[in-house]
Amino acid sequence: MHFGKAVSADLQAPGLENTYHHSTKLLVRAILDARDEDGDRLDRPMPAWKGRLSRAQALDIIAFLKTLHA
DSSP: EEEEEEEEOOOTTTGTTTGGGGHHHHHHHHHHHOOOSOOBBBBBBBBOTTTOOOHHHHHHHHHHHHHTOO
């Protein structure tokens, strides 16, 4: 998805349904460090949000994402 010059992942993408069910620990790592379960860098456009988001904020995002698949 594009929003002006910003690029965002499609949160409604069918491939992300499985992501919502990964462990909270893996989702926090994906959000804050942009790393997958093996520690490899996630593909762009996923940025690392560490330093801009707190762990508590990442957990709030995860809670929201899980409501999309309820």
